[in-house]
Amino acid sequence: MAGVMKTPSAAEAKLAADYSGVRAALPGNSAVGQLRDAAFDQFKQAGLPTRRVEAWHYTDLRLAMRDVLPLAKATRTDVALNTLAPAIADVDSIRLVLVDGFFAPELSDVACLPKGVSVASLADVLAKGDAGLMEALSAPGMGQNDAALALNTAFMQGGVIIDVAPATQVATAIEIVALASDGAAQAVYSRSLLRVGHGATITLIEREAGGASHAQQRNHAFVVSLADEAQFEHVFVPAPMSAGSTHVASMLVTLGAKAQFNSFTLTCGGGLLRRQVFMRFDGEHAKGQLAGATLLQGKDHADTTLIVQHVAPHCMSREYFKTVLDGDATGVYQGKVIVAPGAQKTDGAMKSHAILLSDGATMNNKPELEIFADDVVCGHGATVAQLDEDQIFYAMARGLPKPVAQSMLLEAFVDEATDRVESEPVRAYLTGLIAQWLKARGLA
Amino acid sequence: MIEIRNLHAEIDGKQIINGLSLTVQNGEVAAIMGPNGSGKSTLSYVISGRDGYEVTGGEILLNGENILEMNAAERAAHGVFLAFQYPLEIPGVTTMTFLKACLNAQRKSRGEAELSTPDFMKRVKAGAEKLGVPQDMLRRALNVGFSGGEKKRMEVLQMSLLEPSFAILDETDSGLDIDALRIVSEGVNALRDPKRSFLVITHYQRLLDYIVPDTVHVMSKGQIVKTGPKELALELEANGYRDYVGEAA
Numbered sequence: 001m002a003g004v005m006k007t008p009s010a011a012e013a014k015l016a017a018d019y020s021g022v023r024a025a026l027p028g029n030s031a032v033g034q035l036r037d038a039a040f041d042q043f044k045q046a047g048l049p050t051r052r053v054e055a056w057h058y059t060d061l062r063l064a065m066r067d068v069l070p071l072a073k074a075t076r077t078d079v080a081l082n083t084l085a086p087a088i089a090d091v092d093s094i095r096l097v098l099v100d101g102f103f104a105p106e107l108s109d110v111a112c113l114p115k116g117v118s119v120a121s122l123a124d125v126l127a128k129g130d131a132g133l134m135e136a137l138s139a140p141g142m143g144q145n146d147a148a149l150a151l152n153t154a155f156m157q158g159g160v161i162i163d164v165a166p167a168t169q170v171a172t173a174i175e176i177v178a179l180a181s182d183g184a185a186q187a188v189y190s191r192s193l194l195r196v197g198h199g200a201t202i203t204l205i206e207r208e209a210g211g212a213s214h215a216q217q218r219n220h221a222f223v224v225s226l227a228d229e230a231q232f233e234h235v236f237v238p239a240p241m242s243a244g245s246t247h248v249a250s251m252l253v254t255l256g257a258k259a260q261f262n263s264f265t266l267t268c269g270g271g272l273l274r275r276q277v278f279m280r281f282d283g284e285h286a287k288g289q290l291a292g293a294t295l296l297q298g299k300d301h302a303d304t305t306l307i308v309q310h311v312a313p314h315c316m317s318r319e320y321f322k323t324v325l326d327g328d329a330t331g332v333y334q335g336k337v338i339v340a341p342g343a344q345k346t347d348g349a350m351k352s353h354a355i356l357l358s359d360g361a362t363m364n365n366k367p368e369l370e371i372f373a374d375d376v377v378c379g380h381g382a383t384v385a386q387l388d389e390d391q392i393f394y395a396m397a398r399g400l401p402k403p404v405a406q407s408m409l410l411e412a413f414v415d416e417a418t419d420r421v422e423s424e425p426v427r428a429y430l431t432g433l434i435a436q437w438l439k440a441r442g443l444a
Numbered sequence: 445m446i447e448i449r450n451l452h453a454e455i456d457g458k459q460i461i462n463g464l465s466l467t468v469q470n471g472e473v474a475a476i477m478g479p480n481g482s483g484k485s486t487l488s489y490v491i492s493g494r495d496g497y498e499v500t501g502g503e504i505l506l507n508g509e510n511i512l513e514m515n516a517a518e519r520a521a522h523g524v525f526l527a528f529q530y531p532l533e534i535p536g537v538t539t540m541t542f543l544k545a546c547l548n549a550q551r552k553s554r555g556e557a558e559l560s561t562p563d564f565m566k567r568v569k570a571g572a573e574k575l576g577v578p579q580d581m582l583r584r585a586l587n588v589g590f591s592g593g594e595k596k597r598m599e600v601l602q603m604s605l606l607e608p609s610f611a612i613l614d615e616t617d618s619g620l621d622i623d624a625l626r627i628v629s630e631g632v633n634a635l636r637d638p639k640r641s642f643l644v645i646t647h648y649q650r651l652l653d654y655i656v657p658d659t660v661h662v663m664s665k666g667q668i669v670k671t672g673p674k675e676l677a678l679e680l681e682a683n684g685y686r687d688y689v690g691e692a693a
Contacts, residue, residue, distance in 0.1 A: 002510045024588070257586075301555070318637075388532075389495070390532055391534060393494050393516060394532040394534070395529065395534070396493075396517045397493075397494075397516050397519075397520055397524075398517035398520055398546040398606065399517050399520035399521050399546045399547070399549045399550035399553065399606065400546055400549050400600060401549065402515065404515065408534075408537055408545065409537075411536075412534065413536065413538025415536050431463075
């Protein structure tokens with residue numbers, strides 16, 4: 001649509017005005033300023049994504065963002081961290097806390113970082129404007145046409161930069177806890193970066209909390225670079241937000257040779273969520289798995305969009321997602337696996353399965369393969385179904401009340417995805433959240 | 445004891461049970477035989493309370509209590525058990541988890557204390573041993589990948605744990621070889637009890653060699669059209685149903 005003049009929506013016009021207003025105050029040296037300007041120009045050209053943009057066909061952000069909320073301001077640290085995000089049972093972790101997108105070292109365990117792990121605030125890094133870091137932060141070659149990501153580049157205010165030195169085996173999990181102070185409706189733009197050195201191993205849990213009482217417009221990007229033979233276990237749990245909220249959570253991951261990446265996202269609804277993951281295999285014999293479970297009800301809308309690029313040969317990718325939809329909720333799964341001409345011996349398998357619990361729920365399932373190599377094994381499967389009435393009757397005939405029978409079947413359905421999380425206590429934490437969701441909707 | 449009086453039931457507006465009356469006394473094993481489409485399986489679903497089967501008349505009393513207003517789970521807790529012709533596979537739920545959930549749901553519904561895990565394990569292990577159900581089967585997802593014989597044994601194991609007062613066996617012999625049939629039948633026979641009644645639905649007389657009934661009923665067009673002693677089954681095997689089903693023969 002480039003070159004076609006469009007009338008900006010009220011929100012787009014407001015974003016432009018806001019950008020001019022805050023540009024000078026946003027963190028970063030002049031190079032960062034140029035990066036922001038270029039990104040905002042790109043955004044202005046494209047506008048907020050609408051259903052006319054293929055990658056956003058099922059999530060019309062322009063329609064959802066009728067208004068623009070004020071940009072989050074100074075760091076608030078009077079937040080009840082342990083109430084909002086209680087420790088995960090049996091998981092020993094080091095916490096890095098973001099409040100309204102800003103890194104809050106005073107709430108974080110920065111004093112006890114394991115050897116080989118260093119942490120910095122995005123704002124500090126942008127102020128220095130180190131060229132290498134800037135390049136890493138911008139994840140070149142990924143998500144370039146995405147207007148929501150461009151918006152993130154333009155407005156990014158806070159975030160955390162984590163570096164894991166080569167050969168470091170981080171035994172303790174790192175947690176990025178992103179809290180919303182919840183004092184007002186606001187827009188939060190944050191970007192974080194994780195670089196895992198050669199042969200290093202790390203587990204990182206991204207959790208969000210708060211934000212249920214005021215509308216939020218969150219736009220968060222997490223850039224991950226895995227060097228050769230690095231291993232990364234990742235779990236992401238976005239917080240349910242109030243109705244009218246929008247949340248774009250992007251992840252951009254590159255894998256070096258023999259790197260291993262295993263990511264799981266648990267979405268329990270609330271507002272509109274766009275989860276987009278860009279994963280690129282740059283080195284041979286790497287393995288990447290993206291899995292997730294999405295539980296939606298009411299007017300929840302959750303979109304999982306994956307772009308998996310096999311550039312190097314001999315790599316393996318797995319995508320495995322389960323979605324449960326109730327009420328008038330809408331689910332979206334778009335998974336695109338692209339196998340470049342040289343990426344022979346690629347092994348790719350993608351599955352998305354959904355269960356609809358109500359007449360009003362909608363699931364849009366769109367798996368895609370684009371294969372330009374001739375010696376690959378790639379497959380995909382997508383299903384949308386209801387709970388099996390025969391199974392429910394069978395369980396009821398053995399004495400299980402209907403809601404219990406339904407919950408049991410749904411848990412079993414979702415467990416096939418959570419089973420892919422390596423750590424048992426983390427898995428228990430996730431299944432606990434799933435059980436809570438089922439209980440809250442009266443199924444347990 | 446179960447008493448079915450002048451039962452009428454339909455599914456999707458189609459009348460399947462047409463004024464059926466039947467009593468099975470405590471301690472009695474009654475067999476129902478009948479041609480395809482006579483309504484045998486529908487009867488088992490109506491008694492056990494499957495959604496979608498509408499009772500348009502009559503009543504079903506279990507030990508004097510009308511169960512028609514109860515849902516399937518409540519009927520199970522009151523002592524109704526249906527052994528399925530084709531037991532369902534429940535992926536992702538281990539047999540052990542399922543059995544414990546069912547047993548405790550029934551106990552809870554009756555106001556009884558839930559069984560502790562050790563007590564439950566003891567009962568399951570004892571029951572499984574009697575039926576030759578290996579322990580590793582209990583750790584697998586319920587009925588997933590089980591052979592026909594294993595599934596039917598699992599049904600009998602469930603029945604033995606849930607201790608119903610009235611059990612329906614819906615074509616329990618289907619899909620079983622002779623050995624499996626013998627094992628399953630022995631399992632059922634071990635549960636025969638003066639306080640328990642059985643309704644055995646079958647196409648073939650063969651099953652009744654193993655589970656010997658006290659009474660045989662012939663069902664046709666949604667009614668019981670003939671009741672007799674166990675020898676009636678032999679007569680049916682020899683002559684077919686033509687004497688009882690009129691023009692449908």
